[in-house]
Amino acid sequence: MGTNDPIGIFDSGVGGLTVLHQLLQLLPEENFVYFGDTARVPYGSKSRQTITHFSFQDVNFLLSQEVKMVVVACNSASSNSLSELKAKYEVPIFGVIEPTIASLSEEISKIGIIGTSATIESGSYQKMIKQKLGNKALLYEKACPLFVQLAEEGLSDSHIADTVIEHYLSKMKANSPQTLILGCTHYPLFINSLQRYFGDSVSLVNPALEVAREVHKYIHENGLENKNGRGDIRFYLSDVPRNFGSVSVNFLQREIEDITKIDIERY
Amino acid sequence: MGTNDPIGIFDSGVGGLTVLHQLLQLLPEENFVYFGDTARVPYGSKSRQTITHFSFQDVNFLLSQEVKMVVVACNSASSNSLSELKAKYEVPIFGVIEPTIASLSEEISKIGIIGTSATIESGSYQKMIKQKLGNKALLYEKACPLFVQLAEEGLSDSHIADTVIEHYLSKMKANSPQTLILGCTHYPLFINSLQRYFGDSVSLVNPALEVAREVHKYIHENGLENKNGRGDIRFYLSDVPRNFGSVSVNFLQREIEDITKIDIERY
Numbered sequence: 001m002g003t004n005d006p007i008g009i010f011d012s013g014v015g016g017l018t019v020l021h022q023l024l025q026l027l028p029e030e031n032f033v034y035f036g037d038t039a040r041v042p043y044g045s046k047s048r049q050t051i052t053h054f055s056f057q058d059v060n061f062l063l064s065q066e067v068k069m070v071v072v073a074c075n076s077a078s079s080n081s082l083s084e085l086k087a088k089y090e091v092p093i094f095g096v097i098e099p100t101i102a103s104l105s106e107e108i109s110k111i112g113i114i115g116t117s118a119t120i121e122s123g124s125y126q127k128m129i130k131q132k133l134g135n136k137a138l139l140y141e142k143a144c145p146l147f148v149q150l151a152e153e154g155l156s157d158s159h160i161a162d163t164v165i166e167h168y169l170s171k172m173k174a175n176s177p178q179t180l181i182l183g184c185t186h187y188p189l190f191i192n193s194l195q196r197y198f199g200d201s202v203s204l205v206n207p208a209l210e211v212a213r214e215v216h217k218y219i220h221e222n223g224l225e226n227k228n229g230r231g232d233i234r235f236y237l238s239d240v241p242r243n244f245g246s247v248s249v250n251f252l253q254r255e256i257e258d259i260t261k262i263d264i265e266r267y
Numbered sequence: 268m269g270t271n272d273p274i275g276i277f278d279s280g281v282g283g284l285t286v287l288h289q290l291l292q293l294l295p296e297e298n299f300v301y302f303g304d305t306a307r308v309p310y311g312s313k314s315r316q317t318i319t320h321f322s323f324q325d326v327n328f329l330l331s332q333e334v335k336m337v338v339v340a341c342n343s344a345s346s347n348s349l350s351e352l353k354a355k356y357e358v359p360i361f362g363v364i365e366p367t368i369a370s371l372s373e374e375i376s377k378i379g380i381i382g383t384s385a386t387i388e389s390g391s392y393q394k395m396i397k398q399k400l401g402n403k404a405l406l407y408e409k410a411c412p413l414f415v416q417l418a419e420e421g422l423s424d425s426h427i428a429d430t431v432i433e434h435y436l437s438k439m440k441a442n443s444p445q446t447l448i449l450g451c452t453h454y455p456l457f458i459n460s461l462q463r464y465f466g467d468s469v470s471l472v473n474p475a476l477e478v479a480r481e482v483h484k485y486i487h488e489n490g491l492e493n494k495n496g497r498g499d500i501r502f503y504l505s506d507v508p509r510n511f512g513s514v515s516v517n518f519l520q521r522e523i524e525d526i527t528k529i530d531i532e533r534y
Contacts, residue, residue: 039307039313039317039321040307045308045419045508045510046305046306046506046508047507047508047509049506050306117509117510118509121509145419145420146420148416149412149413149415149416150413152312152412155434159430159434160413160427160430160431163427163430167422167427238317239313239314241312241313242313242314242384242388243312243384
């Protein structure tokens with residue numbers, strides 16, 4: 001692998017486009033290979049074993065595309081499978097959790113974490129926050145499975161979203177968290193409705209932005225800048241889902257033209 | 268295959284347990300093999316091509332278990348892949364759509380159909396209703412993707428469900444359908460909230476019940492009764508999802524004890 005090779009990103013589906021969006025902002029002269037496992041999406045309701053099996057296949061595919069590093073955009077994969085991925089592969093691999101924890105101020109103590117069932121139940125965010133902040137950290141965690149479908153239907157800032165947010169998060173709100181970690185690639189689409197619900201005193205942390213900053217820093221500290229890049233993106237999916245066009249525009253904030261469908265079971 | 272072999276059922280996940288429940292009521296002396304593709308669930312947002320590829324693997328697995336017939340519990344697979352399945356395999360294969368249409372009275376004309384995006388967009392229900400009732404049939408169709416997650420979280424008879432039903436179905440209600448087809452295995456869990464919303468003048472049609480009646484009839488007309496059966500069920504899943512215990516009880520109305528996890532990609 002060379003510095004002019006693309007950066008690989010994988011996600012369970014289209015949600016990782018919010019991570020790609022942030023990477024494009026910070027690293028406009030890199031090229032990218034995006035793989036979304038749309039045939040088997042979501043990962044967030046599935047077991048650690050299955051998520052890890054799928055993640056291995058996802059990385060195998062990206063390596064077949066000669067990427068210089070891998071970004072695990074998916075919080076469910078980052079929280080359940082990152083250590084197995086790092087143990088198996090030599091290529092640099094970045095998950096979304098570590099840079100998110102690194103971005104937290106030492107001053108805060110009351111932290112909310114929302115994500116898929118797989119992310120919340122893995123305890124990864126919780127464990128790393130405790131390592132950083134010790135026992136003074138008060139954590140309020142909640143899996144919010146309906147958020148993914150709401151986001152994909154363009155309902156993340158709607159009356160239904162408000163009702164669902166109240167259902168999942170009224171107990172958390174009563175604890176007055178200072179910070180809320182949006183621990184799923186789909187959740188940045190809820191920034192408006194969550195900020196409205198919690199009020200301006202709660203700061204929302206977007207792991208997509210934090211991992212992009214981490215990758216940016218790593219590339220510059222290690223002289224891995226692409227000298228010939230120009231923001232080219234190659235999109236690969238394991239299925240071309242029915243709603244891909246409308247959903248992808250919301251997530252990436254631009255149109256996606258060329259998609260190659262691959263058989264991920266072969267990797 | 269012999270008459271004493273089990274009946275095979277497959278579904279994208281746990282939803283097909285509503286079909287198994289109906290089969291157990293009508294055919295208590297048959298044995299069953301249930302496969303739920305929980306590693307790749309849902310099918311309802313995915314393309315016809317991917318649903319058919321998965322369905323082939325699902326039937327291959329069931330045939331490896333020497334089933335005497337196959338019930339496609341999943342509406343998304345029944346509506347997108349049944350003809351390909353029937354063309355490929357010699358074993359009798361039953362989908363949920365044909366018996367549902369057969370159950371409709373000739374007298375009705377205003378019919379609502381709800382299901383996944385894959386089911387609604389396939390047009391299978393719509394086409395078969397038009398074949399039966401001709402142009403006098405007025406069809407109102409709506410994909411309701413949030414219903415699956417609501418059902419799996421035990422929220423199918425809740426304030427959130429009422430809000431989501433209003434969002435999806437207010438236009439349909441304004442057309443005063445006489446009959447509403449619950450075109451997804453998860454939707455029988457919404458019978459209370461849908462009946463409350465539409466009122467008692469709307470009759471709800473449950474394809475799970477209709478396919479069970481069809482299989483019952485076929486077995487008795489063809490002398491395929493199991494002489495040694497006693498309602499044994501063998502459960503196979505491609506993943507053991509985090510919420511399986513609580514969800515399966517709601518769907519099957521009994522506990523599931525022994526589950527075997529299989530690697531469906533091998534089939």
